[in-house]
Amino acid sequence: MSEAVVQDKKRFVVPIGPQHPALKEPGHFEFTVDGEIVTGATVRLGYAHRGIEKAVESRNWTQSLYLLERICGICSHVHAMTYCLGVEKLAGAEVPPRAQAIRVLVAELERVHSHLLWLGVAAHEAGFDTLFMYSWRDRETVMDLLESFTGNRVNYSANILGGVKCDVTPDLASAILKGVDFLEERSRHYLNVVTTDEVFLQRTRGVGTMSKEVAERLGVVGPTARASGVARDIRIEAPYAAYADFPVQIVLAEAGDLEARFVVRIKELFESYRLIHEVIDKLPPGELQTRMPRKIKAGETISRVEAPRGEAFYFIKSNGSDNPERIKVRTPTLCNMGSVVATAVGHQLADMPMILAGIDPCFSCNDRTVAVRDAAGALVTWESLRQRRLAHQENK
Amino acid sequence: MLVDTLRSFFQKPVTRLYPFERNASPERLRGKLHWNPDNCTGCCLCAKDCPSDAIEVITIDKKAKKFVMRYHADRCTYCAQCVQNCRFSCISMASGEWELASTSTEPFTVYYGNEADLEPLLGKAPPPAVDMP
Numbered sequence: 268m269s270e271a272v273v274q275d276k277k278r279f280v281v282p283i284g285p286q287h288p289a290l291k292e293p294g295h296f297e298f299t300v301d302g303e304i305v306t307g308a309t310v311r312l313g314y315a316h317r318g319i320e321k322a323v324e325s326r327n328w329t330q331s332l333y334l335l336e337r338i339c340g341i342c343s344h345v346h347a348m349t350y351c352l353g354v355e356k357l358a359g360a361e362v363p364p365r366a367q368a369i370r371v372l373v374a375e376l377e378r379v380h381s382h383l384l385w386l387g388v389a390a391h392e393a394g395f396d397t398l399f400m401y402s403w404r405d406r407e408t409v410m411d412l413l414e415s416f417t418g419n420r421v422n423y424s425a426n427i428l429g430g431v432k433c434d435v436t437p438d439l440a441s442a443i444l445k446g447v448d449f450l451e452e453r454s455r456h457y458l459n460v461v462t463t464d465e466v467f468l469q470r471t472r473g474v475g476t477m478s479k480e481v482a483e484r485l486g487v488v489g490p491t492a493r494a495s496g497v498a499r500d501i502r503i504e505a506p507y508a509a510y511a512d513f514p515v516q517i518v519l520a521e522a523g524d525l526e527a528r529f530v531v532r533i534k535e536l537f538e539s540y541r542l543i544h545e546v547i548d549k550l551p552p553g554e555l556q557t558r559m560p561r562k563i564k565a566g567e568t569i570s571r572v573e574a575p576r577g578e579a580f581y582f583i584k585s586n587g588s589d590n591p592e593r594i595k596v597r598t599p600t601l602c603n604m605g606s607v608v609a610t611a612v613g614h615q616l617a618d619m620p621m622i623l624a625g626i627d628p629c630f631s632c633n634d635r636t637v638a639v640r641d642a643a644g645a646l647v648t649w650e651s652l653r654q655r656r657l658a659h660q661e662n663k
Numbered sequence: 664m665l666v667d668t669l670r671s672f673f674q675k676p677v678t679r680l681y682p683f684e685r686n687a688s689p690e691r692l693r694g695k696l697h698w699n700p701d702n703c704t705g706c707c708l709c710a711k712d713c714p715s716d717a718i719e720v721i722t723i724d725k726k727a728k729k730f731v732m733r734y735h736a737d738r739c740t741y742c743a744q745c746v747q748n749c750r751f752s753c754i755s756m757a758s759g760e761w762e763l764a765s766t767s768t769e770p771f772t773v774y775y776g777n778e779a780d781l782e783p784l785l786g787k788a789p790p791p792a793v794d795m796p
Binding site for chain 1: 664667668677689690691692693711712713714715740741742743744747756
């Protein structure tokens with residue numbers, strides 16, 4: 268964490284970042300402080316912009332799938348699934364029910380790994396490294412399951428346009444159930460730890476509290492919203508893939524503080540374990556893939572999926588060729604970032620890393636576009652950049 | 664949590680001493696690509712959908728269906744889209760071959776094909792990069 272105190276005429280501003288503001292990803296925060304107490308906060312994002320949306324336009328529909336899967340290293344399946352569901356909707360393809368159920372299965376296994384990862388990271392931010400080490404040790408169970416199921420620990424590449432690549436064999440099913448039962452027992456233990464450990468509770472109880480009204484006003488999504496009592500879950504509101512056949516029970520908490528976010532996420536793990544059991548027990552028989560055309564019918568659509576962090580949103584536009592014309596991605600971190608700024612006020616500066624970690628941010632995923640302004644404050648456009656380059660070459 | 668900590672004093676470490684101790688790789692692990700020229704019809708669907716341009720199918724003789732594959736292991740993202748695309752099951756990904764790091768770039772360009780077809784491409788020199796070390 269890089270810190271320097273800037274003295275304004277009236278106030279102190281503590282800049283944190285852009286390197287490692289609590290997490291190992293770039294983002295810049297400026298906290299105005301009165302002594303140790305934060306009185307204002309601003310956030311600046313865009314340090315990890317990779318231009319994926321633009322790059323997708325020069326790739327065909329299948330190649331785009333693998334590029335979009337790499338938007339996030341934690342919820343890669345979610346991105347691939349959101350894209351596939353959208354493109355299949357555009358093409359009017361009927362995906363076999365077994366493929367949809369396997370998509371749900373991988374998504375829930377991914378949620379388990381993501382929430383356990385977050386539990387470790389958040390505990391680490393609180394200085395509770397023992398919990399960090401143990402939760403990550405147990406997380407290896409689900410990572411190994413994902414590896415033997417799909418063929419890779421991350422970027423599973425389980426999806427293909429029109430279905431999935433990997434099937435569930437009886438051996439695999441029993442291995443998954445065994446692993447999930449072990450994790451369920453461990454998660455019960457962790458739920459007990461985060462709600463009873465006195466030292467840890469001092470870092471979480473009553474810290475970063477966000478009321479239901481504020482959460483609704485800021486449009487917060489995912490477990491962050493559910494910890495404030497906002498019943499918002501795409502799996503329930505607009506069931507996709509096979510979630511209509513495998514309904515999810517919403518997990519809510521009222522307190523809205525960091526403790527509630529821990530509780531909601533760990534309780535969601537139990538819901539995921541239950542769902543994994545249910546999907547494996549009632550896996551519909553049938554094909555894994557349906558044929559997809561190389562050219563997708565012209566049109567536009569949206570696709571929404573509940574990622575571990577909240578709603579992942581895709582806008583997909585096709586002009587009838589074999590390349591997408593436009594794909595717009597919005598990841599849940601962008602929606603939740605406002606809550607960091609809103610809840611920071613009134614807390615100690617030392618609580619900021621915890622409040623930031625509380626939304627489970629994923630900086631690189633949310634950096635979609637960067638607006639650059641010149642010295643006069645005018646927006647620098649693509650065309651003006653091109654002109655500048657041409658002028659530069661001429662001067663040479 | 665304290666019980667956990669105390670208990671782990673009497674347990675073996677969870678981590679393994681790689682490379683001395685190795686885990687068996689899962690059956691489905693996507694490792695290095697292998698190509699069997701026998702059934703290839705030269706449709707190039709594998710190369711067309713490759714997200715990272717890792718596959719080149721070189722035509723030696725179109726009528727006799729003689730093809731050679733140049734595979735760039737350093738570009739490959741190991742997504743197995745080519746395995747899905749191939750209708751003649753020519754492409755497979757070896758689950759055991761995943762330790763592909765190298766200190767030079769040469770081993771990353773791999774040629775697959777019948778020896779007679781490869782000869783004009785590789786010249787008289789012995790094929791240095793037909794397989795990785």
